[in-house]
Amino acid sequence: MAQETADVIVIGGGPAGLSAALNLVRARRRTLVIDSNRPRNAATLLARGFLTRDGVSPLELRKLGRDEVERYDEGDVAFAVVDAVRPLDGRGFRVTARGVRGAADIDVVATAVVIASGLSESLPAIPSLRAYYGTHLHSCVECDGYEKSDAALALIGESDDLAERALLLSQWSSDLVVFTNGVGAITADDEARLVGRGVVVERRRIDDVEGERGVMTGIRLQDGTVVERVGGFVRPVWTPALDFADGLGLERDAEGLIVVDAKGRTSVPGMYAAGDSTPPGPQQLIVAAGAGAVVAATVNRDLIGQSIAEAASVLAAPSQ
Structure with a gap:
């Protein structure tokens, strides 16, 4: 050569x-x-x-x-x-x-x-997450937030900046649930601010992302509870x-x-x-x-x- x-x-x-x-x-x-x-x-x-x-x-x-x-x-x-x-x-x-x-x-x-x-990048270890990544779930709020306007959204992550990202995402949708997967750090003060914006914090661990025919329908928790969501964002x-x-x-x-x-x-x-x-x-x-x-x-x-x-x-x- x-x-x-x-x-x-x-x-x-x-x-x-x-x-x-x-x-x-x-x-x-x-x-x-x-x-x-x-x-x-x-x-x-x-x-x-x-x-x-x-x-x-x-x-x-x-x-x-x-x-x-x-x-x-x-x-x-x-x-x-x-x-x-x-x-x-x-x-x-x-x-x-x-x-x-x-x-x-x-x-x-x-x-x-x-x-x-x-x-x-590495994503949270959720079995079906990648099946919806890039279509229903995204990582960049600024890039894809507009297309998710007013939808029932999830924010999934295990990082200590979830509250900050959730506050940003609430600009595009008032129907937002933050899933910490039992790991992500959200303080009591952070949660109070989020609740003030209408954001729900879900601290239970996630079992999987649910969907039908390639369309995301919700987040299933390990206790069997299904929270209906049509899309959202992941914090890699x-x-x-x-x-x-x-x-x-x-x-x-x-x-x-x-x-x-x-x-x-x-x-x-x-x-x-x-x-x-x-x-x-x-x-x-x-x-x-x-x-x-x-x-x-x-x-x-x-x-x-x-x-x-x-x-x-x-x-x-x-x-x-």
Whole structure:
């Protein structure tokens, strides 16, 4: 496998990564996007709130983005899983990746790396939950709340921010039951606030999600009680997809997200990050895309600065 070169490697082909790549190729930077093609929102049928693309399939949105990047001579997209990112002596990085879907393995060297690999998620251990995930049950209130307006909704989660999420969701429906599954922490003060908004708190453990012919009808508790619900939201546990970055010395926050400055620079010179891999974590698609554009502008300016500095160094060196 021959080693290739690029100006920038973008790890992750979601809205953040593809937006960064599009702006980089338009700055005439040779850019390779490496994407595992396993998006976190693959179960979601429609993406909402993305200007000019409201209601588009998330998979179609990614395909449109890949096509736009590859329309430029400087842009390329490869389906692969990144194994490692290694700093090179002096400047730059070597990235190796295993091809997926029959694609070739990758060994490429670049001056800069943009991490936009996003998050992996785990859901509460409820047997039929995934059967309704992406259709009747969702994770992003801001993304899908409007479509659930005035419906009998469930909010299922085991996290300590359920009260906050429930208060937000009550903007769209006054018929809301919060299911803690016997785990999620809701204080007495939180419950009082929720009751004031007409929200019911159900602390019993869940047995399963019920439905008929693919249509959700309720939440069955372990004691046999069925609470009729037609849809709702789940609070997943998100984990940064950053195994390849171990050993790089990237500064992380308490959740393992990559700490960046206002322009997307990480603690490692030459490495940048955008999207869900950075605080505050999960973001609406359009927000992630905007972050990718900001990072692209930063990378381009930094590379120009490096070129100027290197040229100045050469001119200042004594002649032999």
